[in-house]
Amino acid sequence: MGFLSRKKKPQPVVEDTHPLEEELRGMEEAVPEAQYRDDQLDGTPLDGGAPIVDGGAPAAGPVADEYSSSSQAAGEEHPSAPPADEEPQAVGPDFQPSRTEERSFDAPQGDAPLNQPPAPEGHVAAPAPPQVEPEVALNAPNDDDEAGDGRMKAIDLIAPTRLDFLKPEPVEPDVPVDQPDVIAFANQKGGVAKTTTTLNLAVALSESGYRVLCIDLDPQGNLTMSQGIDPDKVEHSLYDVLVNDMPLSEIIVRREIDIAVASIDLAGAEIAMSTKIGRERTLQKALKEVAADYDYVCIDTPPSLGLLTINALTAANKVIVPVQCEYLSMRGLVQLQNTLRMIQENLNPDVRIEGILPTMLDTRTLHAKEAVEILEENFGDLVFRSRIRKAIKFAEAPVKGASVLKYDSESSAAGYYRELAKEVLANGSA
Numbered sequence: 001m002g003f004l005s006r007k008k009k010p011q012p013v014v015e016d017t018h019p020l021e022e023e024l025r026g027m028e029e030a031v032p033e034a035q036y037r038d039d040q041l042d043g044t045p046l047d048g049g050a051p052i053v054d055g056g057a058p059a060a061g062p063v064a065d066e067y068s069s070s071s072q073a074a075g076e077e078h079p080s081a082p083p084a085d086e087e088p089q090a091v092g093p094d095f096q097p098s099r100t101e102e103r104s105f106d107a108p109q110g111d112a113p114l115n116q117p118p119a120p121e122g123h124v125a126a127p128a129p130p131q132v133e134p135e136v137a138l139n140a141p142n143d144d145d146e147a148g149d150g151r152m153k154a155i156d157l158i159a160p161t162r163l164d165f166l167k168p169e170p171v172e173p174d175v176p177v178d179q180p181d182v183i184a185f186a187n188q189k190g191g192v193a194k195t196t197t198t199l200n201l202a203v204a205l206s207e208s209g210y211r212v213l214c215i216d217l218d219p220q221g222n223l224t225m226s227q228g229i230d231p232d233k234v235e236h237s238l239y240d241v242l243v244n245d246m247p248l249s250e251i252i253v254r255r256e257i258d259i260a261v262a263s264i265d266l267a268g269a270e271i272a273m274s275t276k277i278g279r280e281r282t283l284q285k286a287l288k289e290v291a292a293d294y295d296y297v298c299i300d301t302p303p304s305l306g307l308l309t310i311n312a313l314t315a316a317n318k319v320i321v322p323v324q325c326e327y328l329s330m331r332g333l334v335q336l337q338n339t340l341r342m343i344q345e346n347l348n349p350d351v352r353i354e355g356i357l358p359t360m361l362d363t364r365t366l367h368a369k370e371a372v373e374i375l376e377e378n379f380g381d382l383v384f385r386s387r388i389r390k391a392i393k394f395a396e397a398p399v400k401g402a403s404v405l406k407y408d409s410e411s412s413a414a415g416y417y418r419e420l421a422k423e424v425l426a427n428g429s430a
Helices: 019-030 033-038 066-074 099-104 154-158 194-207 238-244 264-272 279-293 307-315 327-346 366-382 393-400 412-429
Strands: 181-185 212-216 252-254 258-260 296-300 318-324 352-359
Touching (some): 181 194, 194 212, 194 296, 194 318, 194 352, 238 264, 238 279, 264 307, 279 307, 307 327, 318 327, 327 352, 352 366, 393 412
Parallel strands (some): 181 296, 181 318, 212 258, 318 352
Antiparallel strands (some): 252 258
């Protein structure tokens, strides 16, 4: 067999006792192993602590250490302290721990408690039930919050719900602002002297000491040209105010009176505003910026009842309707009344007709006299007593880029609008 038949001789067991073995033996004597296993958890843990009662909590009251009490009574030293005259012996490579040491050094497997008896052989332990953590609200306060930690969670950044750290900003009370009288000059019929009336009445009010602003809402830009401004050369116009929300103050030009200029771009404003929310109130909102700077705002409208005219009627509180003393012009007045009624019901309940102004009156014709009589019969006191008669000065003044009151201040044409201004001021004071 050779070397295969040779067996190793058992090494002699070192009989020297390690100091730690004596301490472990003392712990075993305090808690007998046989009694612990036979009784299947009689309530005494391995470490000699308080006995376990139902529910897993240690029983109340101190438990005396048997070894410590007996050894102290006999005057013996604690076994954990090595003898003074005996040096600790080194553990060699042939050292084999005793059965007691093997059992003492067995580490508990997993998270099993120290006082749990070993499972019998062949027994498969049931898996421990999964620990269910209690659900915590996403915005529930934690210990860091109570301690004053200002860090925010990711959920707070996405959908913040804790806003206690935000102090509400003080709200300043609104200061009452004197609102100007906003007068819209409207008639869907063209060629009835809307632009001429807007400019000359505004200048007449300015001569009386009032602060007046004119707004040219007509894409033709006739009011802008009447003040010597070329609509094709302006950098910004009402188009930028209505479509691009530019401040109204940035397009105002100072001439005889302040004027918010127009350009041909206004012809495309209605299409550009078609998708805008609240498009009917765009001009009304723009006027709030300069409301405190003026006493009167005069708006010249295009000869239509489109979105631009509706913006003017929504922003105004008064409407003056220039009417040429002819049949077709009076037909346009009826349609304007229907539009004004819809605006009162839906957009601006405060707007009203200030008056109907007969313009381009030729007293030499019977037709003109009959037209004035029809107006007075149907509208009564709404018809102004002032009459704007035909005069060549109205055609000559725009060539000079001025109002008729500046072009020929002493002419009868200038007197017509000064009389009209007095009547408007009288109606406003009443």
